[in-house]
Amino acid sequence: MKRGVAVVAVLAFAAGCAGQGSPEPRGNAPTAGKAPALKVDVVTAGLEHGWDVGFLPDGKALVTQRPGKLTLLSSTKPGATATTVQADFGDLMARSEGGLMSLLVHPAFATNRRFVTCQTTQADTRLITWRLAEDGTRAERTGELLTGIPVSSGRHSGCRMELANDGSLLVGTGDAARADSAQDRNGLGGKVLRIDLETGGPAPGNPFATSANPRERLLWTYGHRNVQGLVKRLGTDQVFSAEHGPDVDDEVNLLRPGGNYGWDPSRGGTVGGYDEDVPMTDTKRFPDAVTATWSSGSPTEALCGAAFLSGPSWGDLDGVLAVTALKGSKLLLFSLDAAGAVRQVSTPAELNDTHGRLRGARLGPDGALYVTTSNGEDDKLLRISR
Numbered sequence: 001m002k003r004g005v006a007v008v009a010v011l012a013f014a015a016g017c018a019g020q021g022s023p024e025p026r027g028n029a030p031t032a033g034k035a036p037a038l039k040v041d042v043v044t045a046g047l048e049h050g051w052d053v054g055f056l057p058d059g060k061a062l063v064t065q066r067p068g069k070l071t072l073l074s075s076t077k078p079g080a081t082a083t084t085v086q087a088d089f090g091d092l093m094a095r096s097e098g099g100l101m102s103l104l105v106h107p108a109f110a111t112n113r114r115f116v117t118c119q120t121t122q123a124d125t126r127l128i129t130w131r132l133a134e135d136g137t138r139a140e141r142t143g144e145l146l147t148g149i150p151v152s153s154g155r156h157s158g159c160r161m162e163l164a165n166d167g168s169l170l171v172g173t174g175d176a177a178r179a180d181s182a183q184d185r186n187g188l189g190g191k192v193l194r195i196d197l198e199t200g201g202p203a204p205g206n207p208f209a210t211s212a213n214p215r216e217r218l219l220w221t222y223g224h225r226n227v228q229g230l231v232k233r234l235g236t237d238q239v240f241s242a243e244h245g246p247d248v249d250d251e252v253n254l255l256r257p258g259g260n261y262g263w264d265p266s267r268g269g270t271v272g273g274y275d276e277d278v279p280m281t282d283t284k285r286f287p288d289a290v291t292a293t294w295s296s297g298s299p300t301e302a303l304c305g306a307a308f309l310s311g312p313s314w315g316d317l318d319g320v321l322a323v324t325a326l327k328g329s330k331l332l333l334f335s336l337d338a339a340g341a342v343r344q345v346s347t348p349a350e351l352n353d354t355h356g357r358l359r360g361a362r363l364g365p366d367g368a369l370y371v372t373t374s375n376g377e378d379d380k381l382l383r384i385s386r
Contacts (some may be wrong), residue, residue, distance in 0.1 A: 025248035027297015033344035047379035050372030054105035066099035092143030096154025117369035118159040125149035153269035168203035172227030179266035205259030229306035242303040251292035301328030305361030
């Protein structure tokens, strides 16, 4: 994980995500604030490792499940009817932390019925485009938007998508537990990519747009361990990531185009294997590395999905960054200043070890926060409000 927004993927694999040693933690968490009271409703249950949720213009919603299941919900209200969407996941590799992961509903879904998923195969992690049938019972694969994101055993699969203000697609990736991935600017692992939603090519204005290597032209940031959350801050150009650290220093990071976030388990190629006894953000090796906005120190929480709360119904929580935690089994609420610095963190009791591992986090069109659980059995989509 990275020292800012740590996302330890699955508790079952938490031991595998731990470092070989124990780098000195750099936690910079402020004093905990008073936790607000929240209302938590169950929209649907019976899911299996719920990963992400996407909202459709007619009030329905799609939910991805890591083993390769896609569910259509009749609404986002408690007790919604859940229908399995028939889709071809024949090439899906659901292993370790990999499988069917992030989902993004196309902004023109009302006319084109398109959505994108991020999923692992034996060959790589890739973005697949789909078209949902009018009756919602089937989804047809229409193409591959992007291929070549590295995959290994399924560890550090990353893969969170977020639509930027300018319409480009941001994709957070994991380093696939490969030592040289994060610092290799000719590869797509351990990065945040910024691509054209229609073509999969580099979005205009990318920091390495003139590179001779076509993959480097896709990069927005690099030097990440395992990006599990991506979210834009409404009304600004700020984008934050949540990232898993090894056995210390989950991170929440404010992303800067072209920035190196300092993860290098290869120690500059001087060691063999995947050496996690290194800092999440190694400012000695990389003096210009971007330090985390927030770092958990020890222990890690395995940060995951991230969403900004927005709207008058949230009261004093309007504008707060909500981040789920897998290992920590909680929701963390970050109050930020205008520059993106964390001023206070609180943990609501209603979501503190009450629903198990929390993964996806999306703000719904109704202003409520929607969170998926990822316990592996009878998982839920939760609706959270004030």
